[in-house]
Amino acid sequence: MKENLKICHDRLLPLDLVRPQQTIRLGTGPVQAVFVFRKMWINGSTLRVRFMGGTAAQQAIAKEQALWWLPHANLKFEFNNAPDAEIRIAFNSSDGAWSYMGTDCLSIPRDQPTMNLGFLDGGTAAHEFGHTIGLAHEHQNPSGGIEWNEEVVLRDLSGPPNNWTPDQIRHNVLEKYAVNQIKGTEFDPDSIMLYFFPDTWVKSGHGTKENNALSALDKVFIASEQAYPHAAVQAIELGVNAAPVSTSIGKPGEEDLFKFTVKKSGRYIIQTDGQTDVVMKLFGPNSQTGLIAEDDDGGFGLNSKIAVELIPGQYFAQVRHYNKAQGTGSYSIRVNRT
CATH class of the missing domain: 2.60.120.380 (Jelly Rolls)
Incomplete structure (x- = not known):
């Protein structure tokens, strides 16, 4: 297994944590419960960004990778450190990498981050900004077809550097979104929203590769009518x-x-x-x-x-x-x- 495998974990609002969830799982296991809606911003929105710490180099990486999305999505990012910025980024190395999804960021107190970049390997910042604009994990796409060796996944992710509980592992890796809960494409093995998974975690023996750039399908989808098209927004x-x-x-x-x-x-x-x-x-x-x-x-x-x-x-x-x-x-x- 790749050493020190690092995987982003989703942040949910407390209200979502107590709601009945609706996900599917591949195989013969029972239907599980996960409440995951795509929480899109209004098309054409300007989202302000505030850094809550971090070195100049860390902030530069975060900004550079956030901007990868903008030629394709009809959104704007303003890195103006506004006190009431919609997106607030911390760099706590002991808290992994995560982001609240889409407009959930608006429900977080202004003195708390909506994203954490505890590591900046590869395209991690672009991945987390994908969550911030409403994208979910590609490996939980119901069209993915990934069949997990659950025992191995549970064993490996329960140890360092993730140290997750079985419930966290199921939520962040094993469970699939229900088809009627997401907008999306067929499974994209090249997506920035897909992490590296070792061969031992997958029943086929063929895991996924590490993706450190937006895929062609990422770019097409985020610019499509289902996401943030560049057509004028008429209210x-x-x-x-x-x-x-x-x-x-x-x-x-x-x-x-x-x-x-x-x-x-x-x-x-x-x-x-x-x-x-x-x-x-x-x-x-x-x-x-x-x-x-x-x-x-x-x-x-x-x-x-x-x-x-x-x-x-x-x-x-x-x-x-x-x-x-x-x-x-x-x-x-x-x-x-x-």
Whole structure:
């Protein structure tokens, strides 16, 4: 086995840790439970980055590899060390490499990191920034076809340098995402989101290689309509206390963006209507990354409803189907001040 094998581990919000999970595992074992949603930023977002320590050389590597994504993804990174930056990076060598996924970063207190680069081997920083923009581990792709020698994996990862518990090993390596929980491609053996795994860990006797650069498929997917295409982002205007706007999720994976202006502080209700199972996020004020609230079935039936106190400013509501892989359907959306 490769010495000192280092593997990134996922960071989940406490709320996700207690939710029923929905993953599949290859083989004849029982279906396991993992709650993993792709938590995409609004397309075209600017994400600010603050370094919480690290040497000039470490920071330079992190910045260089983060920028690998930007020719392909319609996102921007500003390395301005803003106190309220969406992405905050620590370099604690005793805490491994990890990142919260996508918009989960917004739920972390501002004095705490959303990413740790405890080692910077190869393309580690690019891998962690992949998580930050919403990408999952490629070896947990349900199209992967990897059949693990579980006993060997459990034995090796329970020792140094990872020292993981069996539950951590199952979550970070052995379990597969359910097909209806992710947007993605067929398994990509060249992906930056895939780690090196030794031959002894895999039943076929053929492990995976170490990938230290974005693959061709990484670049194509992150630029696709399912992720962050460079097409202009058009937000539909909503009037406060105006007639509902009727629209639809026309194809799987589509995410609709709406904006409205609050002129007077007060309690506002943003809600959808119809038979389509949608999820809504609210961002603002005057920010497409400042997550205020998220709702799934808070309205009537399968509709979303957010009731919140708002101050003057511009707000953005992002709506997607609950089933990202297959869901489509019509709905309407409205904003009322109560």
